[in-house]
Amino acid sequence: MSNTATASPTRQFAGGRIVYPLAATVAAVVVWLIAHSALDIDLKAKAAGGDVQTIxxxxxxxxxxxxxxxxxxxxxxxxxRSPVARTRWTVIASAVFVLSLLGPAGSGQGGSAKAALLCLHLVVALVLIPGFARTARKD
Structure with missing residues (x-):
């Protein structure tokens, strides 16, 4: 009989979670490069105070x-804190994502900039939400 302790699936993968912020960043960079370089979209949005900021x-x-x-x-x-971490994560993250769409929808400068900024938000959410849900403790 082996006396090797086995870690829980969440603990085993906790160190591997770094892949999700990094993958989301790579995905966002790809979308930005396509919008900025390939499609020549000028990514600008109104910042607080009414100033226009280049993204x-x-x-x-x-x-x-x-x-x-x-x-x-x-x-x-x-x-x-919660025995239903996966469900709560998915609900909270999805709500934050939907609210985050108000930023580019309201402040993007021009239709193409709004679309590109919405795509940036979408691609990050598509990586982070299911990625972290996959590793969160099951309900």
Missing amino acids: GLPLVIGVTLLVGFAAWGVVALLER
């Missing part, structure tokens, strides 16, 4: 990583 690649990378690591923290917190 450059460093901003896309930084915000996506920030959102990805914050999402990881929410999943970890839910696992510690």
